[in-house]
Amino acid sequence: xxxxxxxxILDTAHTAVGFVARHAxxxxxxxKFDEFDxxxxxxxxxxxxxxxxxxxxxxxxxxxxxxxxxxxxGEDFFDVEKFPEMTFTATSFDIKDEKAGTVTGxxxxxxxxxxxxxxxxxxxxxxxxxxxxxxxxxxxxxxxxKDFGIDFQAPLGSGGVLVSDKIKIEIEGSGIKxx
Numbered sequence: 069x070x071x072x073x074x075x076x077i078l079d080t081a082h083t084a085v086g087f088v089a090r091h092a093x094x095x096x097x098x099x100k101f102d103e104f105d106x107x108x109x110x111x112x113x114x115x116x117x118x119x120x121x122x123x124x125x126x127x128x129x130x131x132x133x134x135x136x137x138x139x140x141x142g143e144d145f146f147d148v149e150k151f152p153e154m155t156f157t158a159t160s161f162d163i164k165d166e167k168a169g170t171v172t173g174x175x176x177x178x179x180x181x182x183x184x185x186x187x188x189x190x191x192x193x194x195x196x197x198x199x200x201x202x203x204x205x206x207x208x209x210x211x212x213x214k215d216f217g218i219d220f221q222a223p224l225g226s227g228g229v230l231v232s233d234k235i236k237i238e239i240e241g242s243g244i245k246x247x
Contacts, residue, residue, distance in 0.1 A: 071193050072166060076203055076243030078106040083241045085124060090232035103128035108243060112163055120158035120171060126151060144220035151178045177216035184209050201245035208238050
């Protein structure tokens with residue numbers, strides 16, 4: 069598994085950091101963040117040396133609808149003026165093999181930090197036509213937004229709610245190995 073070892077910087081041009089929420093209990097709304105950075109150090113020989121950090125600019129949220137984006141940036145959701153970033157810092161790794169594992173870490177949104185575990189699927193390491201060594205992966209988890217102080221809600225006539233408490237976080241990533 070040593071071919072995974074190295075320090076990788078997320079390639080923002082080939083990475084998507086997104087989320088999925090249920091809207092009005094009948095459909096899904098997808099969003100993404102356009103500004104983020106992350107660094108991952110992989111050491112399969114000594115997992116204690118493995119680390120990962122990520123920072124996401126909350127004002128870069130993009131759901132494809134300007135009115136909704138304005139609401140999501142406001143105090144009801146991300147409150148981007150007061151909390152311009154959300155962060156993730158890994159605390160442990162369970163590398164099952166070269167293709168899968170989990171990463172547990174501290175996710176901070178709106179000043180609240182909670183542990184989350186991401187299921188990670190690794191697609192491999194490859195040299196691109198420009199001489200860069202790349203790692204490709206997907207990672208996913210589910211959080212309860214209320215755990216992070218995002219508790220806006222509007223009741224529906226049916227007894228349901230406008231925005232689901234459970235939010236799926238999905239990352240499709242490409243990292244470039246530092247020389």
